[in-house]
Amino acid sequence: MPVGTRGAVKGVTADALESLGASIMLANTYHLHLRPGDDLIARAGGLNRFIGWPRPILTDSGGYQVFSLANRRTLSEGGVVFRSHLDGAKHELTPESAVDVQTRLAPDVAMMLDECPSWPAPADAVEAAMTRTLRWARRGRDRFLAVAAGAAPEVMRPNPGQVQFGIVQGGTFPDLRARSVEGTLEVGFDAYAIGGLSVGEPVDVMYGIVDETARQLPADRPRYLMGTGTPDDLVESIARGIDLFDCVLPTRNARNGQLFTAEGPINIKNARYAHDERPIEAGCRCPTCQRHSRAYLRYLFQAGEMTAATLNTLHNLHFYLDTMRRIRDAIEFGTFDEWKRGFLSAYSRRPAAAGDTR
């Protein structure tokens, strides 16, 4: 899922996103709640209509941004009180209000409110956050079902088909993860996500937790790994059962000049590209590589032209979406293991060092 934090994927239009083949996007409840407000969006008929994007949308619960962006947070069993980073206004987010806000925003998929502890954290803190998340899961699900049953006519509900995903917490502790899975399944959601990873833990630890957790989640529902990751993280996680991802890497890194290729990322700012008339990646069918050279992209970036962000974003999103398409094909043909070995042997995590030939 490309990330459209404020209802737009930075640097690209909805038109372009459709042309790239994105089948679903993510938008952030926290940002949209504060501006333009879920009320305005509900009255416009929900997010799809408001932002002009006809394909599925998933919104997060807003919790993660409250903890990373908002001012003066007070967390309690009831929920979290915070002040807007925009104007300092006081807001409260509870398991119930997260449902109501997303009911008004009206994406196809709403996420329950969870508590995601920072990493590293001691086991007792992670356990406390996990058990609270389970209590919030129950409250969030109850509210979702009540709203769906018509018990809250005051909440505008432009999308009656909305579903709700639960979130598994438990940090890097397998036993806590297992208890979280058990409790979340007991509450019962339309599908399940793994939260609290990609927050700084070593990549092998993450893969281990994904491996153990994904196999405990229903295989007939999408399994969503939140906030991940690099292209090789996606491949490794899919091998462990994950179906759905969101990540700002392809878009944010594009704006910083990092471009993904099958051999790993390159940094377009590098002086060695000043005269390089090749496309970012030979054979790439993205709109940028069809038309523009590394030399031009480097120049546009150095000149601070906003078109640089757009062209870089188009390439990176194409790379991610195309990689996912290739993986789906490989799975369909029963050749995923082989495909994965080939991909990982070509892909290098670090930008190439100066002087190499890439």
Added chain:
Amino acid sequence: MPVGTRGAVKGVTADALESLGASIMLANTYHLHLRPGDDLIARAGGLNRFIGWPRPILTDSGGYQVFSLANRRTLSEGGVVFRSHLDGAKHELTPESAVDVQTRLAPDVAMMLDECPSWPAPADAVEAAMTRTLRWARRGRDRFLAVAAGAAPEVMRPNPGQVQFGIVQGGTFPDLRARSVEGTLEVGFDAYAIGGLSVGEPVDVMYGIVDETARQLPADRPRYLMGTGTPDDLVESIARGIDLFDCVLPTRNARNGQLFTAEGPINIKNARYAHDERPIEAGCRCPTCQRHSRAYLRYLFQAGEMTAATLNTLHNLHFYLDTMRRIRDAIEFGTFDEWKRGFLSAYSRRPAAAGDTR
């Protein structure tokens, strides 16, 4: 001609520009000379190849930007010495070097170097600039023909089909304009532009000068009015014989939230659009109006999302290009006068005041 100052029209890709139907774009010699340098562009095969734009390009001479952007200019009969606004480096622009730089940049149309006095200026200053411009016209044309004849093998020349336009000066003085036309025609260029207008003079004065000057220029060549203008300026100037325009208004104003419609510009920042679910303009076939509401565009602008600039720019460029298409059709059908009356009676120059119904 949409303006792609630094080799990219701000906020839109070359792909999008082609889809909008732009048949030619303008790029700025001053900016490209300083960065990435005309040498680099020549080695990449010229501007078309470097920026990935296969349709015609026109470059200005660089003179206008030297006077509006560069530091510590010293103007003499030889040319103008200035310091780059980027790094303070000393450069010289002469009628000959303007030709050489544009030979390397390799657009389809190169402009001669002229001297454009500020407005208002006394008649003797305007006359001095006009007569110098005539001497520069001769030097620029001589250099252009020499380079074309192979007399300067040291100047890379990726586009042997390049043509050169002359520029008429003379401010708002009809007699000076007439002398400038006569002298410039005597030098003899592939086509002719009217410079030194749209610099602050009243619009009726501009129309008067355009009227008198255009009729003295060959009707079988494009007549180019430089740096103009608003949609009604275009219509009025076409009625007076102009064929070609460049202007930053559609793109720059888009980035500031001013959107053009058949009834005049609107300011999308206005609070009255917060809940307005209509497109910018009913019936508009631009990609933005096909998909997005005023409410969404206002919100994106207020949120500072770069996609706002892109969507606004797509609309404004479509409006300009579509207006030009309609004019060409009307001329073809012999109905331009009627079309013009209809257009001007609907079009209002000022953004609508608060409280009106637009």
